[in-house]
Amino acid sequence: MDAFQDHYPENVAHCYGCGRLNDHGHQIKTVWEGDETVTRFTPEPYHTSVPGFVYGGLIASLIDCHSTGSAAAAMYRAEGRDLDSLPPFRFVTGSLHVDFLKPTPIDGPIELRGRITEVKGRKVVVETAVLAAGVLTARGNVVAIQMPEDFGTAKPG
Numbered sequence: 592m593d594a595f596q597d598h599y600p601e602n603v604a605h606c607y608g609c610g611r612l613n614d615h616g617h618q619i620k621t622v623w624e625g626d627e628t629v630t631r632f633t634p635e636p637y638h639t640s641v642p643g644f645v646y647g648g649l650i651a652s653l654i655d656c657h658s659t660g661s662a663a664a665a666m667y668r669a670e671g672r673d674l675d676s677l678p679p680f681r682f683v684t685g686s687l688h689v690d691f692l693k694p695t696p697i698d699g700p701i702e703l704r705g706r707i708t709e710v711k712g713r714k715v716v717v718e719t720a721v722l723a724a725g726v727l728t729a730r731g732n733v734v735a736i737q738m739p740e741d742f743g744t745a746k747p748g
């Protein structure tokens with residue numbers, strides 16, 4: 592099945608977490624399973640924190656891009672549109688919160704299961720459960736905001 596990220600236009604397909612065109616990135620793939628969005632990712636040995644367990648920053652990164660992809664898919668679904676129909680919905684992270692509940696073992700796939708808890712204007716809130724071998728090890732909450740036309744052009748300060 593096509594993943595949400597397979598439909599990102601080239602100009603936004605270089606993200607470290609989800610860009611299919613970033614050879615050094617995670618290249619995560621997310622799909623709908625009913626009303627949940629699901630990403631499965633197998634960590635490498637170099638994703639270690641304490642030996643045997645996954646680095647927390649990787650988990651945060653996976654939650655981040657899983658959630659922005661989920662937000663876009665939720666907007667398309669809310670409007671009854673295909674993922675690559677125009678105009679495109681692209682989301683960036685406004686807020687990323689992670690609770691680490693248990694160490695996440697590194698020796699198998701990690702599953703992220705997202706639920707859309709709010710869709711309001713340009714904002715989508717995604718809550719994600721992170722599971723390793725079916726055990727809940729972390730929870731994420733992301734506020735994703737539709738990417739402004741002038742993203743990155745505003746002067747700091």
Ligand SMILES: CCCCCCCC(=O)SCCNC(=O)CCNC(=O)[C@H](O)C(C)(C)COP(=O)(O)OP(=O)(O)OC[C@H]1O[C@@H](n2cnc3c(N)ncnc32)[C@H](O)[C@@H]1OP(=O)(O)O
Pocket residue numbers: 599603604606608609655656659681682683684685686711712713714734736737738739742743
């Ligand atoms: C597209 C493929 C790439 C995938 C990206 C992968 C994920 C990433 O790593 S993205 C990179 C990291 N994120 C960024 O760099 C974002 C930097 N921040 C920004 O550009 C802006 O602050 C941005 C776009 C998030 C929000 O700014 P702006 O568009 O002006 O939002 P604004 O109109 O004020 O607010 C819209 C709504 O979002 C809410 N909101 C905005 N910022 C936040 C925040 N930080 N936390 C919570 N809610 C927020 C507002 O409260 C408002 O909600 P409501 O409608 O309920 O009042």
